[in-house]
Amino acid sequence: MKLVSVETPEKSVCKMTFSASAEELETASNAVYERTRASYTIKGFKKGEADRAQIEADRGEHTFWYDAINDLMDKDVPALYDAALAEHGFVPVDAPVYDLVSVKKDEGFVATATVALQPELNLTKTTGFTTECVTPEVTDKEIDSVLERRRNAAAELVPHKGPAVKGNIVHIDYEGLLEGKPFQGGTAQNQTLQLGSGRMIPGFEEGILGHKAGEEFDIFVTFPARYHAKDLAGKPVIFKIKLIDVCVRQIPALNSDFAKKVANVDTLDELRAQVKQQLHDGKHASALNRAKDQILTQLADAAEGDLPSTLVESTYQLQMQQIQQQLQMQRLSLDRYLSQIHETRESFTAKVRTSAEKTARVRMALLQIAQQENLVPTEEEIDKQLAERAERTKKTLEEVKAQANVHAMRRNEGIRKAADWVIEHSTIEDK
Template sequence: MSLKNVNKPETNVVEIEFTSDKAAFDAACDKAYKKNVGSISVPGFRKGKAPKHIIEKMYGKGVFYDEALNEIVNPAFADAIKDQDFKMVSQPEFDVVSIDDDGVTFKAKFYVKPEVEITDYIGIPVTKTVREASDEDADNEISDTQKRNSRQVEVTDRAAQDGDIVVIDFDGYVDDKPFEGGKAEKYNLTLGSGQFIPGFEEQIVGKNIGDEFDVNVTFPAEYHAAELAGKPAVFKIKLHEIKFNELPALDDEFAKDVSEFDTFAEYKADVKAKIQDRYNKQADGEVEEQLINALIEKLKAEIPEPMYVAETENFVRDFDGRLRMQGLDLKTYFKYTGLDLDALRKQMRPQAERQVKTRLALEKIVELEGIKPTDEEIAAEYDRIAKAYNMELDKVKEMVDEAAIAEDVAVKKAVDLVKEKAVVTEKAYEEPKTEETKAEDAEAPKAE
């Protein structure tokens, strides 16, 4: 088995010719004969008893060739390229060039990684948004935790008010006729939630348990059910229960219940610190996003299509895996979204292209900077993967080749280098303007 010649007929494409000797080919033909002889009918012989040369004479010399060629082509290819530095990015396409007394000559065509250029990756200018966690931020998060730890209390001595949870029967009519979805019994509705159409919840405020009454509303003109849009409706209501969420006091006992801290002050300080950590990570993520965008702009490479196709398939497989972790699969996802596999691939293609370009840029920086991971860094990455997937360390090492781990660690170090050398301009975070603040800005007097 040997490599005969190498050609590069087009950019990022390699064609090679390689051989498999006659002994290997003959052995593969014998194996194919033994496997299939039992299913071949030859007059004058019982099934499974016809000699190989008789079958070849009757059905043609090449009767076992296809199976034999499939048997030897991959080992021969692997042997031919073992000393070559082909960075393959596609599966090879095989053809048979010749079969003769010396053996078999094959041709293989495959795509390889492109030549990459990247410059000016040191000192990339970026903007970092600095956001300080405030007491108000902490109070808002604590308020959410307080609501999650509330308990429902039945109301018996007053009328319904905004914020209460009411249990109602309702029966809706448009043009004196019931309509689909307009009826329910013992329905839980939080007043003021905006769950129902405008005007509905407000007319329950002030009512008492046992009251039966009408609610008169008009469906919005843009209502999703066209047959109801813009039409007046009457809902007949019966009020069964009134409840409200009783919030726990924000004190040391609350802190002990929801955290590892003994005092409310310690708990609040921890909440604020965690919010600050989130803000910092978000800011770092935005900086990294700017740097990646810049690297992609600076990248020069003719990227072969199979790289994009392969990465798109990786995205699809990862997405399928995440669905399965939630008890779903692609078939179910397609059913509920109306998408199909081609549409999903099209949706994921831009992300895949970005990932391919990012990886090529960073791998080139690894090469240019001579970045090499240490044994300790490789061990730490193995450990991180084992913990992330809750797997035994030895199992991870069996599944993931050390060279692949080393490459990933080197790429992460390249990211760190680009971040460390970036020229960062900090700016203070500004709250996004609401419609109300936009209106206030518009009405504010302008300086002459």
């Protein structure tokens, strides 16, 4: 492969164009074919028996191109890219974005790498920012809520002598029989079940009610018609039950004995004071982080100049990805979330883009400060971090270095140190 051109289509943006010949593409494609041929199943051939021409006739002539392009890019482009940056004195501040421009069998392919370069910002102010750290008061209701959670966590199971009732926790052995034969997933030993939880199929938990510990009995139930296991859906079955024990969940009283057990203090008042302090510390830490963010927001406002559009776009895409991941953890789609907060997709994404621009501006201002104040870590400091990582991960230093993006590490560590420096040289008033 070769570097065709280096351009700056806009301020603080570099675009490199690379190309590979038809011969290079063909050689790399054939290597991909040899590496992957065993995985192809083509009609009329046993798996792995079809040759390249037969596979391409069935799947298309481009079948092996894209893996071949990736192989060539991975092998040749990093060195060409680094050499071009060094030759032009460019300082990238983000990972490059690669695009495939064209690919033809008789011409090879052309690809580009677009990367954001460090902008020169006019920092009208770097120290002396001021803000307030407002820590909300801890309420009795919040303390009561924590104590209630601790009581529930400290609950114990004690035997219940009478017949099982709804709310009891039982331990059971059971075996399910369909037409007199055990079925898959229908047997369990020492299973814990809270009666009335609705965890089991309809009729199962109800069939245990009224029985006592030690009893053995049968439950006759029918699986729901829409049950996920097709072979059981709508089928009547028998469960043979052995009721090992019946228990009630006993929550401890909120008294001095509870205080000694959970917190090693003598009185309930001391426990409440301890919980109050813990809640205060958590609220204060959050308030302090918000105040630090406000300081950095003021720095962004004091940083004048244009940012590379590609940097803002990649920051926006990263923030959107993080939002999507958080919503997925809550089993929410973005559209459903937006309907809950009564906001349109257009207004929401506009806010995220504004936030991304602010984030990128802060990072570039901090990087500039890191360079001005000699806060960018040295090679020796980076090597020390990599050695510590190698020790933690039980890998060799060479393996860790091969996987690490040293330029990004140095940049991110410099930005972190600069953020601490700006905050140390500003004022946060506690309230």
